[in-house]
Amino acid sequence: MVISVLAGGLGNQLFQYAFGFRMARQLQTELRLERHMLESQTLARLRNYTPRQYELDVFGITNAEASWSDTLLSLSRTLLSGHQVVLLRESEPATLAKVSARTKDVLCVGYWQSEDYFKSESEALRTQLRFQKRPSDATLAVADSIRTHPNATFVHIRRGDYVTNAITNQHHGVCGEAYYQQAVRYVRERAADTHFFVFSDDQTWVKRELGALLSPATFIEHNKGADSWQDMYLMSLCRNAIVANSSFSWWGAWLNGQSERIVVAPQRWFAADKSSYPSVVPPHWITV
Structure with missing residues (x-):
């Protein structure tokens, strides 16, 4: 066993x-x-x-x-x-x-x-690993929108306890504006007519600090609590991905098995030294 x-x-x-x-x-x-x-x-x-x-x-x-x-x-x-x-x-x-x-x-x-x-x-x-639960009508509407964009790209901005909890912040750190600026530039230079689908636990901060950078974008805000899995479902539908240093968006990107796609991840996944562990980021993903 x-x-x-x-x-x-x-x-x-x-x-x-x-x-x-x-x-x-x-x-x-x-x-x-x-x-x-x-x-x-x-x-x-x-x-x-x-x-x-x-x-x-x-x-x-x-x-x-x-x-x-x-x-x-x-x-x-x-x-x-x-x-x-x-x-x-x-x-x-x-x-x-x-x-x-x-x-x-x-x-x-x-x-x-x-x-x-x-x-x-x-x-x-x-x-x-295929989603078995039926998503909400609101999520299905976003899924239809993702399918209309050949270069739909999800962006995940994880803040929450990464920012507010001192111990969590010391271990994980947080991906700052510079990371998203580089990642967005990388995707746009290689994928025409990119449309961003944005997921975050702090959309107010994202819209204020990154709204202009991400435009045009769709901000996903309706999945809370027990429905949060639906964000991962939507992430998995996007052709390209900009992930945070978060296992949630890691899987959102990994579950999409398409070839010829772009996945951008942070070069430093943990604030704490984890050099003795295998790399979190697969070798075919891009780190910035």
């Missing part, structure tokens, strides 16, 4: 699922999803953690939930010699080398924010 521990929002859950999916296929075993951390109020009190809801159901992902006993049993087995159980922690990349044909159980703990962690199963994941 492979158990993938879920934490964070939809983008992070997708990375954690994708890595668990890869490991389960590699070992020809079952994948279960550990969901207890998602809504943990205890973690929220002890650490800088925002409780979340399970969101992978928008893709129809209904893998069995790992029980506490499943998880504790896997942890206990790592302490017993003779049991082929591996605890994989993203903070210890070398642990991947411990997985062999004899491995029976794997417990995956981390965010696994790189295509390198699941690239061998990318084709299977693209086939599976």
Whole structure:
């Protein structure tokens, strides 16, 4: 059995699922999803953690939930010699080398924010990761508009806790105006008649600071809370992309499998040093 521990929002859950999916296929075993951390109020009190809801159901992902006993049993087995159980922690990349044909159980703990962690199963994941829920009429209207623009390009500006939370800001940082100016220039020089579809958790700031730069643009503002997944759906329809240092827009870009497209990403994904980890940005994306 492979158990993938879920934490964070939809983008992070997708990375954690994708890595668990890869490991389960590699070992020809079952994948279960550990969901207890998602809504943990205890973690929220002890650490800088925002409780979340399970969101992978928008893709129809209904893998069995790992029980506490499943998880504790896997942890206990790592302490017993003779049991082929591996605890994989993203903070210890070398642990991947411990997985062999004899491995029976794997417990995956981390965010696994790189295509390198699941690239061998990318084709299977693209086939599976299709939105199953019906979008709202407002979202479908925007989808129709995206389809009328051959060079529809989404722009994601992530602010929120990246700006207001000191700990989050120290870890992630925020993509500033200079990044978007360079990214927009890059796309416009290579894609005629670009129309931008803009997604942000702070559209007031975006319109004030970047409105002139992005014009002509459509600002998407109707998807809130439990409907936020519909923004990712709309992102996935756009031919080109300018992503923030956010797993949400990373997947919005990745889910569009068209060739001959432009994806621009920030050269520095994390404010904190993550040089020992695989690159978050796929090699065929452009960094500025």
